Amino acid sequence: MIPYQLIWLIFFLPLISFAVIALVVRPLVKPGNRISGYLAIAAIGGSLALSIWTLFSVMQQASHEIAVPAITWLSIGSLSVQIGILMDSLTAVMLVVVTLVSLMVQIYSQGYMRGDPGYHRYFAWMSLFTMSMLGLVLANNLLMMFVFWEMVGLSSYLLIGFWFHKPAAANAAKKAFIVTRLGDFGFLAALLLLFANTGTFDIIALRGLAISGVLGGAVLTWAAIGIFAGAAGKSAQFPLHVWLPDAMEGPTPVSALIHAATMVAAGVFLVARTLPLFEHSLVAMNTVAIIGGFTAIFAATMGLVAFDIKRVLAYSTVSQLGYMMLGLATGGVAVGIFHLFNHAFFKALLFLGAGSVNHATGTFDMREMGGLRKVMPWTYGLFIVGSLSLAGIWPLAGFWSKDEVLASALDKQPILFVLALITVFMTAFYMFRAVFMTFTGASRAKTHHEHAEGHSIRHESPAVMLVPMIILGVLAVVSGFWNVTGGFNAFMGEAGETHSFIAGLFGVFAHPLPWIALLVACSGVALAAIMYNTRLLSPEKVGKLFKPLYTLFLNKYWLDQLYEKLFVNNFLLNKLFAGFQWFDTGVVDGAANGAGDATNAAGKALRRAQTGQLQVYALTLGLGLIAIIVCVLIFGH
């Protein structure tokens, strides 16, 4: 079994790499040197090795847990925070996902970011992100989780805005931070509510209190909904999804790692971590299911019409995260997390594929692509594998986990099941729309590119980028096999049947549901082929036919306008806050200045009374005396 000190090392290795790159390499080493990349890769490679060791150690334990002693971080009166590691099967799986995808992406980045003036900064931020994400995964209490939750938010901000000289990137970074922070407000409120009622942040203790019923009623419901608000912000669930498509302004490997495979899945992880709290509140559980199911189809509709290949993938990510939420709410930890596990590999692969295409063409706009199949066969093949997996085609990874989500939704939420099934169709359609627009047909490349240097000739990407993609491609095929035997469910502690691999592989077709799902997915692929490959049906004509819907999807339901223009700019900044400002200078400060002026004026007026003429003084004196006498006569009795 792995010594617990080494589990801590999983977290500290990327931290060390961050510190060394930020404090030593960046100030002292020339920008052309690639040492920072090697450092980051060595650190994350070490973390991956330790994570795999940890996973096997956890598997060997009968309880699927390893005890790690906690440390007191803060102690004030009744408040005591013990930080430590919660090492169970969920943590172990997440560790491997995070470190594995992170390693692949950082190797790929060696090629993708080569020659960028911010090369050192890039790997420093990447290490910071990995450290934060691992801290989040390892956390044994909600406060520690919140700390690293915000830190991954920071890393995401820094990496989205990596090319900060582009106003679009700087805006997207700010938007991502603020929108997720809006969700974090809910998370924070949940923390306060839970602490005020239980006096602890410890996850195991809180789960125990929820299961035993000590923690229940409205408190539990609100706490769970607060936690889900945080999760919805980070996992880009409706109505807080608006930041993720914009986040595509960051470098593409960043999108692959942070905005597809790991950080955006943190919300799903958080809900899985605290699932017993949700399970004891029907309202909270239904909220998760409905938001998840709705987001899945809602995001998919916008993916249907996007022209930017990364945005298609971004909407797809939002949609798949919705699936995971639906899976958690209807099928439990194993179902939701299994989809997260598979999704991490095939979606990272797809993003790296998009990056590879960009590397060759200098654009993300699919209208300027076409015909890349011949130029970059490896990228094409791998992109197809990723798309098939995402579309849920048997026997690739996506099929297995999506099937479980659909099955549990059918069982618990039939209406959401129908939405999810429609989403399967859309998913297959938009992915193969992207495949055909990008890789088949004739080239629609414009002759002049902004990124002319090195990109003018279309080419296949170098091996340093292809090898990580091939590894992820293999995983996109096989990662789903873990649960063909029922092994993943058993590892996650779910009771269920286990069977031999071959029996599971074909036995799944004994049920009608996989047939239906496959048929729906295949028809999605077929429609995409008819419209974008063979052109039997013109996409423009279809677009005209459904003009209102098309406009609605293309404009993202006008939610960006509603939030930014109407609410934030028009209402908050220019009405309410402007009113406050007017009040502050006009009324509050005006009163202070007015008091000063009044004192001045009173002084001036009184000075006029000091005429120096005795007659006037005597007159005043006499009048005052009379006034006193009158008063005494009237009120005296």
Next chain:
Amino acid sequence: MGLLSLIIFLPVLGVILIALIPRLAEKTIKWLAAVFTFIPLALAFYLFFVFDRSSGSIGVMQFQENLSWIPAINSFYHVGVDGISLPLVLLMAILGFLVVLISWKVHLRVKEYFIWLLLLETSILGVFASLDLLLFFLFWEIEIVPMYFLISIWGTGRRSYSAMKYVIFTLVGSAFMLAGILALYFTTGSLNMLEITQKIGAAAAVIPLTAIFFLLIIGFAIKLPVFPLHTWLPDAHTDAPTGVSVVLAGALLKMGGYGIIRVCVSIFPDVARTWAPLFIVLAVIGIIYGAAITLRQTDLKRLIAYSSVSHMGYVLLGIFALSQVSLVGASLQMFSHGIVTGLLFAMAGLVMHNAGERDLRKLGGLAKQTPLIAVVFSLAGLASLGLPLTSGFAAEFLVFVGAFSSKVVAGIQVYTLISAIGVVLAAGYILWMIQRVFFGPALEKFNAVKDADKLEMVYMVAFVALILLVGIFPSILTNIYNMGIEPIAKFLIP
């Protein structure tokens, strides 16, 4: 003379040397100022390390010096520190030295500038260390004089208006405070804060205790500042020279928060409990309304100044939530705001000095030309918006947790949640500011702008190290705060 007195009066010794030695070179004056602020800093750290943290010393004043001063009115030169005041003495000592470095590029009437600056340090240190109310009041009043000259001579913009406004606001508060101190004296016959705390319950008050409480708190509320007494702050901060803005935001505002805890809450726990709802509402208004107005600012320094109104609201919320955790949070927020906003003002000053521009609408793209300033400015900003692992988060989180679970004030949960919206707004104005100054395409007009030099690196590193240290290991400070807060919190439970 004890160590505490040395810390307080060494800057005055510096003042005397600078004032009396004729024909001093500019450099020599600055070095003298650096030496006579560095020794107090070193001593303050020494006190911090040798401070007795054993459970037997909870609530005990340490390093006390008690000399008869004016026997006729029973007034003493009585100084000492406990867990609440020691970190503030340390904060002022840190800022005192760093501000000399920050002011290194002042070339206008250097001699007078540093005389006033050192005098300011002594007066603020005196406020935090005094245990005699008359002595406390004396230091409180002395501080006005250097502030007036520093703003009106070395300031910018409407500096004489702002300086005068500062003086009048403070003096109005002081007048009420003096009346309150007199009332306390005639009630208990003592000026010793510790004695008064014990005697006040049994003594027959000359005027109702509630009246004394309010007389005293008006002065503190103006200084903190509490809505609606805050309008002097944006003007004074904006127009003061950089170094003075740092002391003003970093240490001077804390005199208000410290006074409320040490005098109002400690001496009048029952009155504080009765009136807590009022102050909590004012705190919430300060937080949200302050943040909202911050979002409308276009001047770099004015934006940071208004953010202080919002951040000091958390101090007031923490204090009047009246629980042990929330009071520790409020105290930590004072320290944290001191280093975070101190650094923000220092960096704003650096941007203004190097780029010659303070209008956020005209700045932009500086991250290319001044990467070091950009990193440190952003870090200070992140601490200001309460990012975890910075001091800002630890402090605000403790205020929230302490306030939300406080059993003292009914309905406080709602107020706490409304206050937490301030954190979202803070993200808005801080990130907007950073984007406006540093991001976007690099502008040609700033091509000649210099990045931070070695001297500036020294204080930048010191500030950043402190912010991270307190953020990652808040117990360094919370353990010591707790020693002063625990005895007070006991009397607050109804």
